[in-house]
Amino acid sequence: MTRLILAGGGHAHLSVLERLAQNRSTGGATGIEATLITPSAFQNYSGMLPGWIAGHYTLAECRIDLRPLAAAAGVRLILDSVAGMDAGRHTLILASGLAMAYDLLSLDVGSETDTGGFEALGGRLLPMKPLDDFFARWPQLLAQAQQTRDYRLVVVGGGAAGVEIALAARHAFGQAGIDGRVDLVASASGLLPGHAAGVVRRAQRCLVTAGIVLHHARASGETDGIALDHGTPPGTPPYPRLPAHAVIAATGARPLGWLGSSGLGLDANGYVAVDAQHRSMSHPQVFAAGDTCARQDVRMARSGVHAVHAGPVLAHNLLATIAGEPLCSYPPRPRSLYLLATGPRRAIASWGPWSAEGRWVWRWKDRIDRSFIRRFSPEAATSGSCFD
Template identity: 55%
Template sequence: MKKLVLVGGGHAQLAVLQALARQRAADIDAVLVTPSPWQYYSGMLPGFIAGHYAEADCRIDLRPLAKAAGVRLQLGQAVELAADERQLRLAEGSGLDYDLLSLDPGSATDLDTLAPPVAGAPLADPWAAEHVLAVKPLAHFFALWPQLQARALAASTYQLCIVGGGAAGVELALAAAHALKAAAGTGHAGIRVSVLAPAAALLPGHAQGVRARVTRRLADSGILVVPQRAHSGTDGLRLADGRLYPADCVIAATGARALPWLERSGLACSDDGWIEVGDTHQSLSHPEVFAAGDCCTRLDPRFARSGVHAVHAGPVLAHNLLAHARGEALRHYTPRRHSLYLIACGPRWAIASWGRWSAQGRWVWRWKDWIDRRFIRSHSV
């Protein structure tokens, strides 16, 4: 009997649960460790902010999935991994030994980019603690968005700043502007939404046509794009040129940061803390450890930490965990040359990005909505 510990209920891990449900492997004793029984789907967060979805539409209940797979569900936060000893430690102090480990716990928001350019702990000042809201963890953001919206609508003036020009930052800005405008009506002209990011950092990796389409949508939505870096100061948000930028709330969509406990685990990690895996998603240093989702990295330049790759790598991860336990051949996950991105634009409108090709319209939104709802349904028991 092999002890299999699954850490996190991310996109790839869902495929593992489905595989275990199909096979009900008698030689595997599995437990899923996750801090919440709900797994939130990041692809539907902009639609939730914009008012198109309820919170319940955007999450997957892990309890029936675990039950169907014959996997024990242990609610807890992993805080330490001793890879050489094959032991996982939880926040409450308990430990789990394993023969086989599958890691898909996600990542944290990289708040270091918002840190003042001086020595000291990042975001330690009281202003940042009160005004900065990180996108991750997602459950926290889902819970706090209605409160943020209520404060904005109750104020005579309100400045919402999204720091980060990637797809997440753009989608959040467009969704927030749409939601606040729709809720406030024409009688409330004091709400402003802006995106702060260097010009070169606006939708990096996407074709020029996609960036042009998004830039027009931002302008049409009344969103100001400030092409500068920004950091948190003691009195507000400071731009790279030294100016104070007014902000009642700052949403940090500043990219992902590796979870510190993984970097300390003894697993082979990149310089910035991501678990290094090969094309089988097996750790380069510990063959009994597999990782997928945005906690790991590969040398393949086509590989990025995104939900797209996590979903596609899931079936490979599921096969390889069971195959490794039985001494069978492993499969390889090869990323596609281009990934399809559907960028939500606030109202029921979206922009499609695939390599150099792009398109936009309500039909793209309906396409995205169908894909997202199908993903949630496919993991409902």
């Protein structure tokens, strides 16, 4: 028996579950005792989060139930979190205190929001990740906003997530009749870094139309809001301040803390260093995909697109390792399509230098997102159709 542990129910592991189920139904490789360790029975889909905030989706529409997928794959599901790892001893320590030994390990545990510099905000701070926490806390924020006059929400982070969340929040406030204001703070790297100038212009227009004030500054947390550092010389504070009832941090990713003491080879930022086959550079019995890994051979953005597309390669490589067969590589495409929701049922498409915008882009995004969820629905898992 090979003890295979899948840590995290992330995007890439959905493909691994799919492949293990296929393998089971076709009587493929045997002798695998597989376990999935993840804190929740549901995998929330970040691509639909802005649409959920804006009120276009129910929670049930934007999450995947991992239980039928694990059952169809013959994988034991443990609802717990990895809290520590000893790569030398091939052991994981779970938050419950349980120690789990593996022969082969696959990590798809994602990343956290980097909230460094915002600690002073205490309970006013709402980080984007972990996503489960965000989904749980957003309704509370909305309820608080409904009971507060001149409610002030600040979103920090000028990347795609920050822009989408600010626009979605503004739309939600409008729908709920909330007397509120939304500000967006983008740091020195600007609005939508990595996207073409046309995409940035379209997003700026959407922000203006929605009445969102955009600030270009370095933000830090204070007890009752945000301080904005516009790069003025030292000794010239106080910095301008943005009072806020709540601050959403969409400030970029950081690796999960326990990786630091795992013994795994990490890159300079603390992510698991992997090769083109998504195999750990230091421990050949460990694979990693999605936000938690750092490819050493190419520059690859941390995005759901890569986590999803690396999934089938990861699945192949795990089974090939067990069977002693050759591994394959995941070649990231030079550019990915991003569809950014802009509040009402509209979206911006960004693909290299090309961009477009409108209701039809939203319908396109909606079709893609819904079909992703449908592919991993309980009906598809039990009928086997999601594994076609």
